[in-house]
Amino acid sequence: MNDTIYMEYKFLVAPLQPASDILIAELGEVGFESFVEEETGVLAYIQKEEWSENILDGLYILNNGNFDISFTYKEIAQENWNVTWERNFQPILVDDRCMVRAPFHDALNVEYDIIIEPKMSFGTGHHETTHMMLQHILTLELDDKTVLDMGCGTGVLAILASKRGxxxxxAIDIDNWCYLNSKENVERNGIGNISVFEGDAALLGERKYDVIIANINRNILLEDIPTYVRCLKKEGVLLVSGFYLEDLLLITEKCHEVGLRFEKNLEKNNWVAAKYVF
Structure with a gap:
């Protein structure tokens, strides 16, 4: 992976919200892998082999007259990207109980201390969806439970679930970089009961879980929720995020179709993380 070339896009966004969140969501749909939110906009990264000069054609947010968005882009080598990422990566604290930090940050005296190497994977806890999923996990009774982290990114959600018992x-992710990064982070945190796989929901087969965590996006969730339910034990819990408040009804309807009951949701900057029970 050391010779991987990325394209770095620097977007200037005004007003910053909700345009930045919409922009990040749309960029993720066309293949961008990672994002750094800045005071004036967003840095976005995509592997050059996945990139084309017209990749932004058709993005709704860039043609919305309510926002002023401009951008520049350039090639950037992997090692230079990591320097940028480390410079922008700050530790986060979730509900005063869980800290997510990089190896170069000092630890605090918290109940759950998670170390994430800040590389290309989504899921450092900074994005609203990851933060809210960490909040959900902190409320669950997980002792002796089996858990699936679907679209695991850095593996941070699975790591917290393991620390919670x-x-x-x-932990499964379709992206090779996320798969490798999750394996590294699982080892870095001294976790021995997380198995990491590269792939999608087709890998699940007949596996059964007490809790399934899926922080992906609306369209994949709508497609894969029936598969998740087939893998969910009776009275099991499904946590989903990666979509906006206006999509909650659609997600809930799909869950109801397959026998899930809505229990609650968290909301942050129009992003939603919802809990359903089988």
Whole structure:
């Protein structure tokens, strides 16, 4: 992976919100892998082999007259990207109980201390969806439970679930970089009961879980929720995020179709993380 070339886009966004969140969501749909939110906009990264000069054609947010968005782009080598990422990566504290930090940050005296190497994977806890999923996990009774982290990114959600007492966990991501980064982070945190796989929901087969965590995006969730339910034990819990408040009804309707009951949701800057029970 050391010779991977990325394209770095620097977007200037005004007003910053909600345009930045919409922009990040749309960029993720066309293949951008990672984002750094700045005071004036967003840095976005995509592997050059996945990139084309017209990749932004058709993005709704860039053609919305309510926002002023401009951008420049350039090639950037992997090692230079990591320097940029480290410079922008700050530790976060979730509900005064869970700290997510990089190896170069000092630890605090908290209940759950998670170390994430800040590389290309989504899921440092800074994005609203990851933050809210960490909040959900902090409320669950996970002792001796089996857990699936679908679209695991850095593996941070599975790592917290393990620290909360889960006995056996699977973490799955379709992106090779996320797969490798999750394996590194699982090892870095001294976790021995998380198995990391590269792939999608087709890998699940007949596996069964007490808790399934899926922080992906609306369209994939709508497609894969029936598969998740087939893998969910009776009275199991499904946590989903990666979509906006206006999509909650659609997600809930799909969950109801397959026998899930809505319990609650968290909301942050129009992003939603919802809990359903089987």
């Amino acid at each position: 889960a006995k056996e966990l699977d």
